[in-house]
Amino acid sequence: MESIYMRCNLCGANKYETVTETSRTVQTSEDTYVFNLRVVCCKKCGLVYLNPRKTSEELTGYYESVYRAPIHLDNLDEERRSLIQTRTQLLKEHIQERRGKLLEIGCGEGFFLQKVIREGFDATGIEPSVEYSKVCYRIAPQANIFTKSFEEFETKDRFDIICSFFVLEHVIDATTFLNKCHEFLNQDGILYLEIPDVELYPKQLSDMIWHEHIYHFSRTTIQRFLMKTGFEAIDIYSPGPSYQFGIAVFAKKISEKDTKCRTYLPDSPAHNLAFESLRRHLEVLNYYRFRLKTELDSVLKRVRSGHRKMAIYGSGIFHDNLHTYTNLMPEDVTLVIDDNQNKWGRHTHQGLEIQSPARLAESGANLVLIASDCFEAKMVENVMRLSSEHRKSYEPISLHTKAKESMGFNVH
Numbered sequence: 311m312e313s314i315y316m317r318c319n320l321c322g323a324n325k326y327e328t329v330t331e332t333s334r335t336v337q338t339s340e341d342t343y344v345f346n347l348r349v350v351c352c353k354k355c356g357l358v359y360l361n362p363r364k365t366s367e368e369l370t371g372y373y374e375s376v377y378r379a380p381i382h383l384d385n386l387d388e389e390r391r392s393l394i395q396t397r398t399q400l401l402k403e404h405i406q407e408r409r410g411k412l413l414e415i416g417c418g419e420g421f422f423l424q425k426v427i428r429e430g431f432d433a434t435g436i437e438p439s440v441e442y443s444k445v446c447y448r449i450a451p452q453a454n455i456f457t458k459s460f461e462e463f464e465t466k467d468r469f470d471i472i473c474s475f476f477v478l479e480h481v482i483d484a485t486t487f488l489n490k491c492h493e494f495l496n497q498d499g500i501l502y503l504e505i506p507d508v509e510l511y512p513k514q515l516s517d518m519i520w521h522e523h524i525y526h527f528s529r530t531t532i533q534r535f536l537m538k539t540g541f542e543a544i545d546i547y548s549p550g551p552s553y554q555f556g557i558a559v560f561a562k563k564i565s566e567k568d569t570k571c572r573t574y575l576p577d578s579p580a581h582n583l584a585f586e587s588l589r590r591h592l593e594v595l596n597y598y599r600f601r602l603k604t605e606l607d608s609v610l611k612r613v614r615s616g617h618r619k620m621a622i623y624g625s626g627i628f629h630d631n632l633h634t635y636t637n638l639m640p641e642d643v644t645l646v647i648d649d650n651q652n653k654w655g656r657h658t659h660q661g662l663e664i665q666s667p668a669r670l671a672e673s674g675a676n677l678v679l680i681a682s683d684c685f686e687a688k689m690v691e692n693v694m695r696l697s698s699e700h701r702k703s704y705e706p707i708s709l710h711t712k713a714k715e716s717m718g719f720n721v722h
Contacts, residue, residue: 313362318352319484319525320534326350326361327581329588334521335630335659339652340375342659345521349588355534356580358508358526358588366482377652378441387688394425396551397502397558401471402429404500404544404560410470413494415460416477420446423453431471436463460487468496475504476556479523488539497563501541504550505532507557508584511591514555515598515714516683517631518591526588529557530580536561599635601713606636609677609707613642619674621645623689623706624681625653625664632681632709633660645673649692667692671700683710 317324327350334345350361364372409430417423417435419442427433427450434454437443443457456463460481472491481487491501508526511518518526527535533543541561550558612618622629625648632638640660648654653664670678678693680686686708693706 313346314365315362316359318355318357319359320357320531320538321352321355323352323354325353327353327585329358329585330519330592332519334627336372336376336521336627337656337659338372338375339377340371343372343521347519347521349519349526351581351585351588353581355531355577356528356582356584357531358528358584360524363482363524369482373438377650378439390421393552394422397422397473397475398425398429400547400551400558400560401426401473401500401502404502405471408470410496411467412471412473413469415472415474415491417446417450417453417455418442420449420453420455422473422475423450427452434467434469436460460490465494467494468499469494470496470499471502472499473502475552476506478503478505479525479527482524484525484535485539488535488541492540492563495563499563500544501536501559501561501563503532503559503561504552504556505559506553506555507548509587510549510555510557511587512594514591515595515710515717515719516555517595517627518555526584527557528580528584528587530577531584532557532559540564598713598717599631601716602632602709603636605709605712605716606632606638606679609679609709610637610642613677618677619644620677620679620707621647621670621673621675622662622679622681623647623667623693624685625658626682628683628710629681630659632679644675645669667696670696670704671702676702676704677707678704679707680709686710 329349329351331348333347336343336345348361349358351358410432412426412431413434414423415436417437420435423433423435423446433450435446436456436458437446438457438459440457443455446455472495478484478487495501505527506523508528529546536543540563542564544560544562547558550556613620620643622643625646640662643662646658646662646664647667647670648664649667651666654666656664658664680689682689690706690708693704697704
């Protein structure tokens with residue numbers, strides 16, 4: 311894949327310090343993509359970003375072929391319902407009793423749109439995924455849905471509220487994105503963003519260097535982006551309502567854009583804080599991987615002694631990380647299962663066929679290693695359900711939780 315070198319999208323400088331270099335191999339429905347990632351920190355303003363990055367054409371092709379789990383109308387669990395309620399409440403606090411036209415950029419399945427329509431808003435959603443758009447039409451039939459990217463979106467409408475949840479870090483040109491938000495927003499309108507905050511990364515055990523994230527923001531850099539594009543931050547909630555590594559940002563339009571962004575004098579504190587936050591995150595992550603290896607070694611002894619047979623539940627990045635950072639070998643695995651039926655019949659990078667959870671019964675496996683950190687609790691619940699349905703005793707191995715406990719993290 312071709313790469314493009316970038317100047318800082320915030321201040322335009324071309325002086326940066328490399329924070330880390332790594333790679334990601336991602337298998338999609340169409341192809342296998344290799345991302346060689348170099349994360350840099352701008353020496354002038356402290357923005358953290360990928361440099362180089364992939365071309366827009368290649369990124370579009372990648373996103374169009376990414377596996378997407380089957381979507382059902384009843385898949386809004388209590389956690390997500392609470393998240394949408396919190397987002398809606400925060401929004402209402404910033405607009406008081408006023409209602410009006412709302413635009414959500416990256417509306418996914420449409421549950422937030424469904425909620426705000428019930429609250430009296432006139433809602434529009436933009437979603438580039440055809441699959442998610444189809445669901446959105448069903449979930450929020452009263453909304454206006456556009457199946458395209460925000461960059462392609464054009465309208466004569468002006469909106470009272472524009473919302474975008476964990477989208478800005480994915481876009482190639484954050485400045486252009488925010489300028490377009492400014493154009494589409496009424497003069498007294500509100501912009502509501504949720505974005506990752508690099509300063510929260512040291513508290514995370516998930517690898518925050520993602521191939522899909524072009525930018526890693528901080529409170530300082532997002533406020534400067536807002537000033538540059540004609541906004542002023544009203545409130546910043548840290549962490550935000552959705553992820554512990556993210557912040558919620560509310561902003562209003564101001565009369566003139568600060569195109570020089572207060573002259574962009576070199577900001578050593580901003581650079582140093584962002585750089586140090588990432589360095590500490592990687593330090594904690596390396597220790598976490600060591601604890602994963604240690605915890606898994608005791609499980610592998612049981613498998614390699616012949617006393618147990620092990621299945622792996624999940625075939626995503628965490629699965630690949632287990633093979634990369636521990637002593638796990640393909641021959642230790644009897645079966646790989648995944649809830650995403652689009653993956654069934656395909657193979658992991660280690661050559662293991664991905665199958666339906668229903669195949670667990672005939673595999674002879676009695677240990678189920680949970681290869682996920684984000685959905686570990688839900689997958690353990692599914693394993694216990696399968697035990698009841700199959701009338702077999704499957705022992706779920708919550709490796710992520712075991713590693714956290716051994717590091718002294720509170721897992722409750």
